Amino acid sequence: MLPSTDFALLRRLSLEQANGRAPSMVAAVVRDGEIAWWGARGTVDGAAPDDDTQYRLGSITKTLVATVVMRLRDEGRLDLNDPLDKHVPGTSFGASTVGQLLSHTGGLTSESPGSWWERSEGGDWAALQASLAQDAVKNRPGSRFHYSNVGYGVLGELIARHRGTDWLTAVTREVFEPLGMTRTSPHPRGRHARGWAVHPFADLLLPEPSPDAGAMAPAGQLWSTVRDLARWTAFIGGDTAGVLNPDTLAEMRAVATVDDADTWTSGFGLGLQLVRHQGRRLAGHGGSMPGFLAGTLIDESTGTGALAFANATSGPAIMGLTVDLISIADEHEPNLPEQWRPSEVDRSLLTLTGLWHWGPTPYHLRLIPGGMLSLTPVSGTGRASRFRPAGPDEWLGLDGYYAGETLRVGRDSDGTPRHLDLATFVFTRTPYDPAAPVPGGVDPYGWRTA
Known part of the structure; x- marks a missing residue:
């Protein structure tokens, strides 16, 4: 020192x-x-x-x-x-x-x-x-x-x-x-x-x-x-x-x-x-x-x-x-952060990343070191958690609200990720995607002014 x-x-x-x-x-x-x-x-x-x-x-x-x-x-x-x-x-x-x-x-x-x-x-x-x-x-x-x-x-x-x-x-x-x-x-x-x-x-x-x-x-x-x-x-x-x-x-x-x-x-x-x-x-x-x-x-x-x-x-x-x-x-003597460097990832997981919605609330899903996923609200505080692989299209929550819970990926017939099922909550690419198995269904008339 x-x-x-x-x-x-x-x-x-x-x-x-x-x-x-x-x-x-x-x-x-x-x-x-x-x-x-x-x-x-x-x-x-x-x-x-x-x-x-x-x-x-x-x-x-x-x-x-x-x-x-x-x-x-x-x-x-x-x-x-x-x-x-x-x-x-x-x-x-x-x-x-x-x-x-x-x-x-x-x-x-x-x-x-x-x-x-x-x-x-x-x-x-x-x-x-x-x-x-x-x-x-x-x-x-x-x-x-x-x-x-x-x-x-x-x-x-x-x-x-x-x-x-x-x-x-x-x-x-x-x-x-x-x-x-x-x-x-x-x-x-x-x-x-x-x-x-x-x-x-x-x-x-x-x-x-x-x-x-x-x-x-x-x-x-x-x-x-x-x-x-x-x-x-x-x-x-x-x-x-x-x-x-x-x-x-x-x-x-x-x-x-x-x-x-x-x-x-x-x-x-x-x-x-x-x-x-x-x-x-x-x-x-x-x-x-x-x-x-x-x-x-x-x-x-x-x-x-x-x-x-x-x-x-x-x-x-x-x-x-x-x-x-x-x-x-x-x-x-504060520690300097580790220098960021690009690193190789499982590129098949890239299709999972990006914007997802829990009902109307937007979340980001990211790849993080160690082959893990991070799910965080786009803004403010909320139910953020990290997940590690647990099997094909399954991930185990490590911390936060979803600690111990399983995240499962639902896919279309062509393999495209359609929704995430996390402890019964369905996350979709757009808010309440009618093509996803949202419990209770999605009103057929969609979004409206009143």
Whole structure:
């Protein structure tokens, strides 16, 4: 980054470390899959932390667990609409679905019963299940967003039963190893920051414990570094390296629920936290454990992300810092758009492009990269969606109003496209073409003044 950008980023980090009274902080900006800038303030064992110093990830662990669950879905081993009972039978909350657990809408209690799990040695799955035998469901499944650490302990057990190994081994084999995340581990290895609580009324520190959370570990056990979390940030932005299908990752980033329905600035997808800020749509997750804060967010549209760690139980606004680092980087050094170049397309699809009408409303159908179609209103906002090929003259909606719906092409006897059938809506080349199968028919007298 330019010296002026570097200074602006470092100043923002410095303000957060000083005002939030963190013993140490380290942060980075990620662009196009690489670390574009990183900086540090404070000390770890008498020296500044670096990009290989481990901090606790906290709940960012959940994003890794969710990725393995989605891999299981893609393999056909489960469906997101499956009740938990189908995969982990015998719980008191077996009616909650896998998708609801991923998006914190399963109704489960937020914390495991008993002692404060983040500061306690955790038991095994049998102990956790027994503790949840009664009063585990606090809300009707699917009725509202209610953040649940317990839900991810349960998903860790689901992974273990399908993979025949513990959740961490599955995450290591399926995520860490293919992505080269060699410095992410359940307990600190090598140079690491110690977790501290900062006295609220004096500049004093109290060491925090970091026990093994046992069956609750999938909710927040892991430690990592700037380098490894930068790789994970790039993954969330779309650089999946074959670990997930890009369509599956896009599904995880889609809004499943919001936790502030009136304004919708914060919500959740499938294992990912979502933030809207000044027109941006960011995806990632925050994390906190006693002695540590962490956060990562990325703007898929610009490819710019940011991450930050602090070894303090509270104080720094870690997610606000990541949002600001992204904004500073893009304001000081906005990415140039990719140069437009002509590219070869399936020319047989050109006959589909151009003007279509949904009733009297005009739409444009375009070919876009990846052999896909884009359907957008000619003017204003409306039901815009992208479609990917699903079979001969069939296309599957990827986003927007028509996500998951099928677009079918109706042709004349000579093969000329006559109409589009999209979720029962018939699009025609001219408004209400009488030659097309418009439901209800078209008045034989046609258009008139009254």
